[in-house]
Amino acid sequence: MKITFLLHNAYAIGGTVRSTLTLAGALAARHEVEIVSVFRTAAQPLLGVSGDVRLIPLVDERPDSPAYDGGHELMARPSVLVPPTEVLAHRYTALTDARLRAFLDTTDADVLVATRPALVVVLAGHGPRHAIRIGQEHLSYDHHVPGVRAAQNEAIARLDAFVTVSARDAADHRRRLPGPRTRITDIPNAAPRPRAEPSDLRAPLVVAAGRLVPVKRYDLLVEAFAKVVAERPEWRLRIHGQGPERARLRAAVAAHGLNDHVFLMGPHTTLETEWAKASVAVVSSAWESFGMTILEAMHAGVPVVATDCPHGPGEIITDGSDGLLVPPDDPDALATGLLRLINDPGLRRTLGTAGRTTVQRYAPATVADRYERLIAEVRGARRPGLVAGLGRWLGLAVPEQGWPARRTAPGRGTRRAVPERGARRAGAAPAAGTGRRPSRPRADCRVDARRDVRVAVGWPDASGQDLVLVLRHRHGDDELRVPLEREAPEREAPEQETPEHETPDAPASRWTALLRLGRPPLAEGRWDLYAERAGDGVRRRLRAGLVEQRNLLTSEFTGAGPVAWWIPYTTKDGYLALRTFHRTAHAEVTALPVGEGSSAVEGVLHGAALGAGAALVGVARGGQAADFEAPVECTGGRLPDGHPCHGRLFHGRVPSPPEPAAPGKVIWDLFLRPATDAEPIRLGRLFGDIVNRRDTDTYPEVTLPTPPGGSVRVRFFFTVTNDLAVSVSRPG
Template structure:
């Protein structure tokens, strides 16, 4: 069967995109499947597409691409089909109408599935009876504006089938559309088994994920978490996603003084690695069409506390068995549910394990079968009775006939195939996992590793991935020479960059802003279709501070390519902090904007790790721990080095010392005043009124840079923000100042 999905933008991040690509990948195991993306906004889909699924964009909006069509004359004319009240109506134009109608006129698909109201309307008006026309509802009946609701209701009448993602919403549609002959049914979204390790439920972290929109009620979650932080200050909340409510949520965090407890993390393409860090998952929505994040958290073994809103949570979670349901819109109830799990590790373990078992009913093969059954029944319903009777008779006769075995391939007498001697293109894909000792275990699975196709060892290494982007990952971490301690022989050692490429297949680490380079041998797979592996250990490889790009180099011809990152598991970093007496060598693997694997490295003989920042009561306060050869002593002080020539340096004594822990309070700042309360670093006033902060451990000691390095956050300035506070210096002039983290995750302060 040929199945086509119409998707607004397969290159974006969102629940509809994720669920559609998941379903497409599942169906592609048995059918020809394509995803037709109306728009193309990136070189590669951010969420990944199964290698078995064909992706076809209709309008290219990449400004730098040769096929860019944003300036096409038809892009200036509005759509004649899409309801003007559709939330994305402004994105649809005469050009998208033309391309979509051309596709619907010429496709040879057996089934076409439209995934949002604009596309449902187009499919109903311009689709053909040559194929099944199926609409999908990824919201719910009550959550469309009237114009969209009216247009989609009218369109549903002309479709073969309409699928909602919850049984309750299907019932709502049938109740509002009496007498409509279209088959309306509920089929849940699918959530593939994640490739990341499940959560160990040991990190004091609550995670939520979704669009930052009002209906998700993250403001309520932040309010609830203030109650958590008051009694369990070691716990943190991370909210992943982007959207129009970001500024309001940031203001709520500031108002409640939760800047060291609640973090807006931005979008994350491979969210399964973030659920694996969570000990509790939170869903605070006032309504959900389904609840994909619930399934994702369950897969990771993170127990879920969800508002029992329409329509999804109550259909997915059995309260008290595989998760907790609380009344929607109630911050106290939400806080109570979170506290139950935070204070009862045994309950976390039980609900997490039950959730992992319960989520199997949403496995891709299960949901794909439901769609296959729907398609088969709809096709049967469109077939005349006489034809159906004839088909049944033919099947009955065929079943009575003896079956002849298929010809064996062993008797194939055609000409022997000749191996291709041309060099295969090198397309390395892989990822890494950080263990609790901070070692980075890299795996590589790619085409072209061993030179010409057909050469020894080249079979079984495929550049395609499944819908999660990491097929067969687990085999990369089975016991082998790379999984022993860091002192073991094997790939954890570094060799000279001048080593001959013929010595072996290698992982090459190259400093992004310099010539430094290290080659690390890759160990071949220990089994068919396994991954090549290497372990990067901090005590065996001295990487300078900065960013290192990872390449794969082929020994046969020296060709090297950047390693595409499919999965980057960082959870081990949350258990791997060095002792205060040790110097800091800290590596954070991450996925770049271009989708490649890289390392962010910090290397300091002495370092002041910031553990707490507070802003209020007319002062700014810093708490931290000194690492390395820099014990605290008499004369310890906070030192601010001014960036601008017109600004004086600052110094203020440390107020509290306990071993290597310190606390210092800043009540005044010298220098000129900038402009604008919301001014960010480097804007408006340039470098004037900006101080980089250091700790002088003792009277005659060298200053130690202050920063927050020792976790899994690559670019802290994007996720960790602080409000401005009014300070009153000795001269009596009130100024406002705020903390910020620099591009190197170091601490600074500025006037604003």
């Protein structure tokens, strides 16, 4: 059977994209599957596509692409197929209309599935009658504007089936649309098994993820977390995602004084590694169509606190059994739920373990089975009495217990060859070449409990050859060469458990290398990683696979020095790199208490000890202003790992720097001078798993008084090297 999904943009990041790619990959184990992406905005899908799925983009929006469609004359004319009130109607044009019509007029698909209202409308009006036509609802009945709601309602009546992701929403649709004979049912999204290690529930970290939009109620979460911090100040909250609420949320974080506790992390393409860092997951929404983040957290063994909002959380979580449900729009209740888990490690483990059992109900193969059953029932409804005949048409014997696990359709032979990803369909747009390109090596990376870095390389083109891992300093000629040792091939996992991001080029064996922290010491900076074939010296930069940094959150640097810290990460263009810090001594910033009229620095000194004359020193860049210094106090107490501080914990108040002589900002880099005659040591935030803190660790401007009676605006920030600086400007 041939199944085609119509998707807005398979090259973007989003819940609908992720769930469609997962379902397509699961169905491709038994059927011929393709995804038609109306738009193409990147060279490769950011979330990865199963190698068994054909991907067909219709309109290329990449200005640097030879197939760029931006200059096409039809791009200037609006769409007549898409409802004008659709939230993304401005993206659709006469060209998308023409390409969609051309595809639908020529497709030989047995089943067509539309994944958003615009495409549901197009499929209902122009989809071929021979095909089973299915619409999907990834929001809910009440969450579309009236024009879109009316257009989709009319379209639903002309489809064979319409699928929601929650039972409650399916019931809402059936109640509101009593007339159509269309089969309206619910099938949840699939949650693929992650490859990342599950959480060990050790880090004092709460994680949330989703679009930064009002319905997610992250403002309420920030308010609730202020109550958590008042009781448990060592805990942190990370919110992953992007969206229009970012600036407002940053303001809320500052208003609650949580800049050292709440971090807006931006989008992340592989959230499975981020859930593995968490000890608690949280969903604060006023409404959820389903709850994919709940399933992702459960897979990682992380207990979830979720608002019992319509529609999804209450259908996934059994309160007190595999998670906690709290009333929506109630920050006190949300804080109570979070503190219940934070204060009870045993409950965290119990609920996390139960969640890993619950999430098995949403395995991709299980969800694919439900779609197969729906298709069989729809075909039977079209031709009553022929459900068994459908099984023969598909090459199946449909037993009472359900669909067989695997099949190959007679008359079709094995699955047809899959063109190169991104190839265009003939008649819809210019065809792309299908010649096989040389493969690029791909590497997974994991930090172990000792902060050593293990790299596992797969390179199909290097079969039977010896490989060397090469680390090259990005801004110099330094290289480190480490032999890669061949691993024995892993036992093949069942197809239904294959993560959606694995590719058809996955090699039969891999090569591994262990990079031991500080042995040899690597110069500070960024190192790019390559694989090199020993036989012919061919070198290829490593594409990043799974990069697991979990152990960096629960590791404390306790040595006397020098200070070494390595963070493996994925570059913006998808390659594996290593960020290294190497310093004789270092002053790690742990908190930056700020408020109107005062600003301070707290931290831990490594590789040196505080003595008489210890001071906080500000050095003006470019000699724009005078330097300044202020005394630093040893605060005593104990380190986060429980050891005595021995004069290493410090606190210093930032004095009012001199008022800038000219408009604009003056920047002072901040240092800690341990004693009167000692060399200043750079202040920074190097430890942990964040390569660039400039965007995540942010602080508001505060007003500091200057004599005689003036004032300046001061703001802490971290540089691109994660060192601490302060900018000063005149008010107004």
